[in-house]
Amino acid sequence: MAQLTGETVKKIAREVFDYKITDHDAHSVANTDGAMLTLVRHLGALPLSGIGPAFSYANLNAEAAHLNARKA
Amino acid sequence: MASNEILDLDVAALAEHLRAKKISPVEVTQVYLDRIARVDEKIHSYITVTSGDALAAAKKAEGEITAGNWRGTFHGVPVGLKDLLYTKGVLTTAGSKILADFRPDFDATAWARLKAQGAVMLGKLNLHEFAYGITSSNPHWGVCRNPYGLDRIPGGSSGGSAAAIVARTAPATIGTDTGGSIRIPASLCGCVGLKPTWSRVSRYGVVPLAYTMDHVGPITRTVRDAALMLNVIAGHDPNDSTSSREAVPDYTATLNAGVRGMRIGVIRELTDGLSDDVAKSFKAAMKQLTDLGASVDEVSIPTLATANVINSIATFTEALDYHEEWMRTRPDDYGTDVRRLLESGMAITGVAYVRAQRARAKVLADALAAMEKHDVLAAPGSAISAPKIGEGRLVGDGEPRVDVVDKILRFTAPFDCTGQPALAIPTGLGGDGLPLSMQIIGRPFDEPSVLRVSSAYEEARGALPPPSI
Numbered sequence: 001m002a003q004l005t006g007e008t009v010k011k012i013a014r015e016v017f018d019y020k021i022t023d024h025d026a027h028s029v030a031n032t033d034g035a036m037l038t039l040v041r042h043l044g045a046l047p048l049s050g051i052g053p054a055f056s057y058a059n060l061n062a063e064a065a066h067l068n069a070r071k072a
Numbered sequence: 073m074a075s076n077e078i079l080d081l082d083v084a085a086l087a088e089h090l091r092a093k094k095i096s097p098v099e100v101t102q103v104y105l106d107r108i109a110r111v112d113e114k115i116h117s118y119i120t121v122t123s124g125d126a127l128a129a130a131k132k133a134e135g136e137i138t139a140g141n142w143r144g145t146f147h148g149v150p151v152g153l154k155d156l157l158y159t160k161g162v163l164t165t166a167g168s169k170i171l172a173d174f175r176p177d178f179d180a181t182a183w184a185r186l187k188a189q190g191a192v193m194l195g196k197l198n199l200h201e202f203a204y205g206i207t208s209s210n211p212h213w214g215v216c217r218n219p220y221g222l223d224r225i226p227g228g229s230s231g232g233s234a235a236a237i238v239a240r241t242a243p244a245t246i247g248t249d250t251g252g253s254i255r256i257p258a259s260l261c262g263c264v265g266l267k268p269t270w271s272r273v274s275r276y277g278v279v280p281l282a283y284t285m286d287h288v289g290p291i292t293r294t295v296r297d298a299a300l301m302l303n304v305i306a307g308h309d310p311n312d313s314t315s316s317r318e319a320v321p322d323y324t325a326t327l328n329a330g331v332r333g334m335r336i337g338v339i340r341e342l343t344d345g346l347s348d349d350v351a352k353s354f355k356a357a358m359k360q361l362t363d364l365g366a367s368v369d370e371v372s373i374p375t376l377a378t379a380n381v382i383n384s385i386a387t388f389t390e391a392l393d394y395h396e397e398w399m400r401t402r403p404d405d406y407g408t409d410v411r412r413l414l415e416s417g418m419a420i421t422g423v424a425y426v427r428a429q430r431a432r433a434k435v436l437a438d439a440l441a442a443m444e445k446h447d448v449l450a451a452p453g454s455a456i457s458a459p460k461i462g463e464g465r466l467v468g469d470g471e472p473r474v475d476v477v478d479k480i481l482r483f484t485a486p487f488d489c490t491g492q493p494a495l496a497i498p499t500g501l502g503g504d505g506l507p508l509s510m511q512i513i514g515r516p517f518d519e520p521s522v523l524r525v526s527s528a529y530e531e532a533r534g535a536l537p538p539p540s541i
Contacts, residue, residue, distance in 0.1 A: 048431060066313065
């Protein structure tokens with residue numbers, strides 16, 4: 001289990017996101033995200049060697065073209 | 073034609089009558105506006121009703137049809153749009169306080185395509201705030217209610233879109249689906265909801281929840297109506313670089329082909345934990361499909377539960393990307409539950425996000441392997457009928473009495489993760505008088521098989537008793 005505490009969540013929220021989170025919410029987020037991060041570790045056991053995230057280069061090119069079109 | 077007879081017509085029938093000039097778009101639109109005025113205060117399916125614009129558009133359509141310029145199925149047909157589709161000059165709130173005054177200066181592509189065919193927008197439909205939740209108990213714009221039980225949720229996030237279909241405050245609507253937001257309300261309200269293949273319908277001009285999981289699709293009374301709407305809204309859009317260039321077939325072409333010889337795989341991992349009503353109804357639906365000539369057996373997708381984790385990680389992270397600035401500057405303008413979900417994105421690591429995205433391929437690979445000898449897959453739409461309002465809250469005072477992840481989301485979210493087409497269709501009413509449903513799931517871009525099986529089942533099932541609102 002990822003050892004995420006309410007205090008850590010509060011710190012991340014404040015220092016990374018400039019966001020003030022209540023003690024109650026921070027505790028709840030620590031439970032949710034701690035469980036999620038632990039489950040994600042288990043994903044490492046899947047046979048994903050050589051498998052990349054499905055973000056395509058065609059998509060990257062198209063988004064770049066959009067940005068340039070907006071400038072023009 | 074009497075008002076109730078007009079309200080009884082589905083899109084396919086409405087289109088025939090309009091084309092033949094047996095009824096006029098103005099007459100149809102007025103009947104729907106009257107119906108909204110009469111019943112919508114009970115269910116809150118609408119956030120904005122665009123009466124004046126609707127009648128003007130209907131009048132224009134009437135002139136065109138009368139002059140012999142019929143543009144297609146949706147010409148003169150009223151529709152409702154989930155209030156996160158951009159509509160030029162018309163309030164688009166996403167069910168939020170933050171966008172309470174937002175009037176886009178362009179139309180979402182899905183709406184633009186319907187509008188180009190002459191569809192008439194009745195208004196913008198209620199939803200869970202920013203599409204982030206499944207109750208549609210909206211703290212800013214009113215609690216949307218299930219027409220089959222006003223103390224029940226309609227599901228969400230496209231709750232207004234499904235409630236409007238069943239309450240007959242719109243003949244066809246558009247919803248969006250990131251974890252089940254088209255299929256869950258369709259299941260709980262008793263109508264048809266089609267989440268097409270990811271990228272099949274442009275997401276341009278749709279307020280995002282999670283970029284890599286968002287789908288746009290029809291919510292309708294019948295399978296044929298869903299096919300008719302998909303015919304119009306599907307296809308590549310240069311404004312959405314992720315939209316597919318795959319050819320768009322006529323989705324109605326094989327609706328009447330029957331299921332004889334088709335192979336249907338029931339997903340084993342989604343057959344446990346069902347209420348007695350859902351289990352009985354799903355079994356009866358499979359028997360009906362068998363009687364129609366399909367073969368039905370069980371398949372396994374071993375990584376299916378993983379898909380829920382992937383969906384959550386991607387949604388937590390991508391949603392926070394969109395909302396980060398408002399979370400910093402206007403946190404109190406969010407409802408409690410949505411704010412908590414957005415906070416949940418803050419401690420998810422980049423490594424977790426990338427690994428979740430990589431693992432999607434494995435889940436899809438397993439789903440496709442399960443389909444090797446099957447044309448479509450089948451599963452219940454949810455494990456239960458619609459919970460009472462307040463029962464399934466994700467956050468708030470005390471614990472929820474219904475675990476919405478276990479009972480509802482785990483049935484739908486996997487197919488947002490894999491991007492496969494999935495259609496929710498009612499299988500009857502339970503002992504509590506509430507709708508029950510199943511999903512038919514296909515290979516990527518094989519909406520025709522999904523629609524074909526669903527249509528055959530729908531015809532054999534017959535009409536559901538309407539709600540008494």
